[in-house]
Amino acid sequence: MEKKIALLGMGTVGSGVLNILKENKDLLLNSTDELLTITHILVSDLNKTRTVDLSGIQVTDNIEDIKNAEIDLVVEVMGGLQDTKTHLLYFLEQGIPVVSANKDMLAEYIDELEHTALNNKTTILYEGAVAGGIPIIHSLTHSLxxxxxxxxxxxxxxxxxxxxxxxxxxxxxxxxxxxxxxxxxxxxxxxxxxxxxxxxxxxxxxxxxxxxxxxxxxxxxxxxxxxxxxxxxxxxxxxxxxxxxxxxxxxxxxxxxxxxxxxxxxxxxxxxxxxxxxxxxxxxxxxxxxxxxxxxPGAGSYETASAVVSDMINTFNLSSKKTILPEEFGExxxxxxxxxxxxxxxxxxxxxxxxxxxxxxxxxxxxxxxxxxxxxxxxxxxxxxxxxxxxxxxxxxxxxxxxxxxxx
Amino acid sequence: MEKKIALLGMGTVGSGVLNILKENKDLLLNSTDELLTITHILVSDLNKTRTVDLSGIQVTDNIEDIKNAEIDLVVEVMGGLQDTKTHLLYFLEQGIPVVSANKDMLAEYIDELEHTALNNKTTILYEGAVAGGIPIIHSLTHSLxxxxxxxxxxxxxxxxxxxxxxxxxxxxxxxxxxxxxxxxxxxxxxxxxxxxxxxxxxxxxxxxxxxxxxxxxxxxxxxxxxxxxxxxxxxxxxxxxxxxxxxxxxxxxxxxxxxxxxxxxxxxxxxxxxxxxxxxxxxxxxxxxxxxxxxxPGAGSYETASAVVSDMINTFNLSSKKTILPEEFGExxxxxxxxxxxxxxxxxxxxxxxxxxxxxxxxxxxxxxxxxxxxxxxxxxxxxxxxxxxxxxxxxxxxxxxxxxxxx
Structure with missing residues (x-):
């Protein structure tokens, strides 16, 4: 099945995501049965020359174009704090899952985002936000x-x-x-x-x-x-x-x-x-x-995208019966x-x-x-x-x- | 909800599993909503003195006692090859999930076991079989x-x-x-x-x-x-x-x-x-x-049990929409x-x-x-x-x- 994905941001990590989806297309299709397709990309500068092939993708500098589109997943690699959070909350409220690698924003708003996801029966994953390609978020959650x-x-x-x-x-x-x-x-x-x-x-x-x-x-x-x-x-x-x-x-x-x-x-x-x-x-x-x-690797285009794409696969392929969100502040x-x-x-x-x-x-x-x-x-x-x-x-x-x- | 678990084997790893379930009971219950309860243990020698508290657990040297019981999960840490595989196939055929740390047996029979699991809409997990506590099986499957x-x-x-x-x-x-x-x-x-x-x-x-x-x-x-x-x-x-x-x-x-x-x-x-x-x-x-x-850690009682108990949690808490089993032999x-x-x-x-x-x-x-x-x-x-x-x-x-x- 095709999954329509909006990519917010086209910097180092965004390009890595596009490249991996292309280079490992057969492998990803084989392991998920889902065709992960970037249908929309949000950029800040429409006139910038891109080295990545964007044919067939709607590239926009207006988030409303994406809010109005039919999307199965939002991948946020654009940075920014409060505005970005507001956009992501919007998608989560529609029940659309989110993957983010935006540690600055997550460190501030992770609780609010995860609660919104849970209340709307969807997910937010963020493996790429900590230690680049190293799967420490998933390991702490599911392996340790x-x-x-x-x-x-x-x-x-x-x-x-x-x-x-x-x-x-x-x-x-x-x-x-x-x-x-x-x-x-x-x-x-x-x-x-x-x-x-x-x-x-x-x-x-x-x-x-x-x-x-x-x-x-x-x-x-x-x-x-x-x-x-x-x-x-x-x-x-x-x-x-x-x-x-x-x-x-x-x-x-x-x-x-x-x-x-x-x-x-x-x-x-x-x-x-x-x-x-x-x-x-x-x-x-x-x-x-x-x-x-x-x-x-703690950073890098493909390296961080390794974590982001893994989150994209797991959004569709892996489901947790129970998600526990921390409620109390630690002393x-x-x-x-x-x-x-x-x-x-x-x-x-x-x-x-x-x-x-x-x-x-x-x-x-x-x-x-x-x-x-x-x-x-x-x-x-x-x-x-x-x-x-x-x-x-x-x-x-x-x-x-x-x-x-x-x-x- | 209580999950009734049969533990096959009470050696180093088996004791580790019992100890972790006991010492981390609140934590496990909190993160899964499942009360992981060992109800049966298969041992080879009923008369051996055990250092672990086994009250409330049916300890038997007859696998039939376990086959006849109502069980939600079988955890195999007893070793053995063909006989062990035969027992595990039996459980999988009943749709009962299996966790195993038996690398000798798995290296030989993993394909047969995984196919049987898939055909019976259940799972076999084996994180403890490779590199002890290190979550390399889960990472290769779900993070890389x-x-x-x-x-x-x-x-x-x-x-x-x-x-x-x-x-x-x-x-x-x-x-x-x-x-x-x-x-x-x-x-x-x-x-x-x-x-x-x-x-x-x-x-x-x-x-x-x-x-x-x-x-x-x-x-x-x-x-x-x-x-x-x-x-x-x-x-x-x-x-x-x-x-x-x-x-x-x-x-x-x-x-x-x-x-x-x-x-x-x-x-x-x-x-x-x-x-x-x-x-x-x-x-x-x-x-x-x-x-x-x-x-x-590549071995050890608690260390390997860290992987085994993680598999036990994930059996109930995590589900993959798609499982791919290798069919062809690699050249x-x-x-x-x-x-x-x-x-x-x-x-x-x-x-x-x-x-x-x-x-x-x-x-x-x-x-x-x-x-x-x-x-x-x-x-x-x-x-x-x-x-x-x-x-x-x-x-x-x-x-x-x-x-x-x-x-x-």
Missing amino acids: NANRISKVMGILNGTTNFMLTQMADKGLEYEDVLKIAQDMGYAEADPSADVLGLDAARKTLLLARLAFKKRFKMSDLDVIGIDKVDKIDIVHGKKANMTLKLLGVVEDKSSSYHLSVAPIFVDNTHQLSNVKNEKNAVFVEGNAIGQAMFYG VDQSKEQSDYYFRFSDSIESVKEVLKDYEYKLIDETDKVFIVKSISSKVYEDIQEELQVKASYQVIGAGQDGVAGTN | NANRISKVMGILNGTTNFMLTQMADKGLEYEDVLKIAQDMGYAEADPSADVLGLDAARKTLLLARLAFKKRFKMSDLDVIGIDKVDKIDIVHGKKANMTLKLLGVVEDKSSSYHLSVAPIFVDNTHQLSNVKNEKNAVFVEGNAIGQAMFYG VDQSKEQSDYYFRFSDSIESVKEVLKDYEYKLIDETDKVFIVKSISSKVYEDIQEELQVKASYQVIGAGQDGVAGTN
């Missing part, structure tokens, strides 16, 4: 569903992971690597959403919601970007067998939840340490599976658990040692006064910040803690 | 379904991965590490199925079938175990920044398929190289997603693509160099006459084996080939 999830930790932004990898591997400074990322098209002219950690934060919020079945607000997250990262700390980290990664972390601390995005030093025996450049990975901890990790507590911390101080080495004398620590570099202080609480972490002049500090996720193969 | 899969490559046997890791990290000989694995309960008294690569081969076959939607026979696989692996090669590999891994590999070579299990040297920049001890990982290549990897061609190879020779270094003079090679060790020969065909590989005395040889999966982050 026997687990009480205690932690999700991910490299969720390819741009910043590319930048941190280049700083580590090539010894480049932040400004130089930002320029390279911009030249290569990984970073926008205004890179704030990436480098300040906001993009990762939105994906982190979506993961927390699925993992814990609670609602969260963006303001629930502690967000630190990579814009203050100094090459020197990456170099010292390397000496201590650690790699700096921008991690979205969500944890169930039994009575409350911890949600954050921050650059964190990861021990080189940890699976996440080896996730390089624009790749993404999501590490999950559950009470049945223990620890698992999903690795793959958030930002205080961190006991952890190791990396510090670079500007005080004299003697005064640092004097303050740290009650704690277990390892001196990494005498000249730059770099220390790793072991197993300290949030309180002690703050005390140290007060008593000494800290030039840089990062949490350290240690060997043998997570991601390290069980035995030995 | 927009992709034409070209390659699947996995560390699918925890016992041999544990052994190879210990040989590499502790410099132990094969015999010593086998004994350790047996003492730790990782390896059976008769370790053949693991060390000869048969267990990995069965899982490899199941993955090939899903990836390529073709049928395969066990005889289609080239299988080499780890029983001939010498510590010395692992040591030399280490010097060349490579790690020896027992890999199940299936490849679509457009006109035919290649299926094999063999110890292969993996470059240390490859994601698979860092999968240690009893952990498993599956690396997938598709024409949309590019490359992705799924990492997690298999065992000749390998051009690749790098590791060799250790017993001939004089001069005669080795004379034979290798037309090829690009790297001398790894002069004394032990260890070479890596670059990009040679199967034909050249065999020629070298004929002209020289080869003490050991392994395929090498190189840096920049797979699993290495794109850019750079």
Whole structure:
């Protein structure tokens, strides 16, 4: 049967969707019995030259043309916030299913959209919104569903992971690597959403919601970007067998939840340490599976479209008897658990040692006064910040803690 | 609603299933609206002392008791081949869904079982049969379904991965590490199925079938175990920044398929190289997603039960409108693509160099006459084996080939 699909947006991901539908047409038809046909495309500029063949498709810059058409599915890859949400609500209210990869919008409106979908006996799927092609949304929903999830930790932004990898591997400074990322098209002219950690934060919020079945607000997250990262700390980290990664972390601390995005030093025996450049990975901890990790492309035209097209197939081919939507807001507590911390101080080495004398620590570099202080609480972490002049500090996720193969 | 479930088998995985159903009862009930209740358990020895609470459950050693009972689902974790299959066929013929983690049986009878399920409008799910808790079966079926899969490559046997890791990290000989694995309960008294690569081969076959939607026979696989692996090669590999891994590999070579299990040297920049001890990982290549990897526990009571219980939930909660069963057998061609190879020779270094003079090679060790020969065909590989005395040889999966982050 033919399914008539409206594609809202014709950027990188939109083109990928069109290309996959074309290149894998036989395979998709074979596996679904549905002929997934793009009948309408919404674009912002009708005069733009397109490299993709659009014959037979009604291309419009007016959403009303699509609202008035007979459509079986809406695929939203155009970005935008409130207006986009309003359009999608309209379709859901008509009982038309939606697939979206718009993480900015979803982080804000996912609850409203999913409720509207459920009330109108239809669905909204969004695998492409988090970690590109990696099927983490579907896996949390349908494959790790026997687990009480205690932690999700991910490299969720390819741009910043590319930048941190280049700083580590090539010894480049932040400004130089930002320029390279911009030249290569990984970073926008205004890179704030990436480098300040906001993009990762939105994906982190979506993961927390699925993992814990609670609602969260963006303001629930502690967000630190990579814009203050100094090459020197990456170099010292390397000496201590650690790699700096921008991690979205969500944890169930039994009575409350911890949600954050921050650059964190990861021990080189940890699976996440080896996730390089624009790749993404999501590490999950559950009470049945223990620890698992999903690795793959965090962005890209075909790569993200792999997730979007999968959602399109599953919209027609897979149905859940029960959908649970989180109703309550999760209680958030930002205080961190006991952890190791990396510090670079500007005080004299003697005064640092004097303050740290009650704690277990390892001196990494005498000249730059770099220390790793072991197993300290949030309180002690703050005390140290007060008593000494800290030039840089990062949490350290240690060997043998997570991601390290069980035995030995 | 209560779902009455018969558990066939009460070993490691069976106990895990019971424990998860108990410990995550509220969570499971909440996410499915179904009360998953084990009403019957089939055991081989009624007199064995059990550590799990079995009150309210009918424990029997007679399958007829279960055939005569009113059952909504059969979960098979007891092992066995033809008899087990016969029982499962019986249930499927009654329209009763089945979940199985019995890879030995499934590798042989999956086609027959799935056809019977389909003909009787029911399902057989088997996530627990491949790579323990890692949701690779579900992901290939429902998350990577927009992709034409070209390659699947996995560390699918925890016992041999544990052994190879210990040989590499502790410099132990094969015999010593086998004994350790047996003492730790990782390896059976008769370790053949693991060390000869048969267990990995069965899982490899199941993955090939899903990836390529073709049928395969066990005889289609080239299988080499780890029983001939010498510590010395692992040591030399280490010097060349490579790690020896027992890999199940299936490849679509457009006109035919290649299926094999063999110890292969993996470059240390490859994601698979860092999968240690009893952990498993599956690396997938598709024409949309590019490359992705799924990492997690390959065995274990709770870990495998994570997959089994997920299948139990999905049996009731998730339905596919279309199920495609492979009908045709895939044509298999065992000749390998051009690749790098590791060799250790017993001939004089001069005669080795004379034979290798037309090829690009790297001398790894002069004394032990260890070479890596670059990009040679199967034909050249065999020629070298004929002209020289080869003490050991392994395929090498190189840096920049797979699993290495794109850019750079």
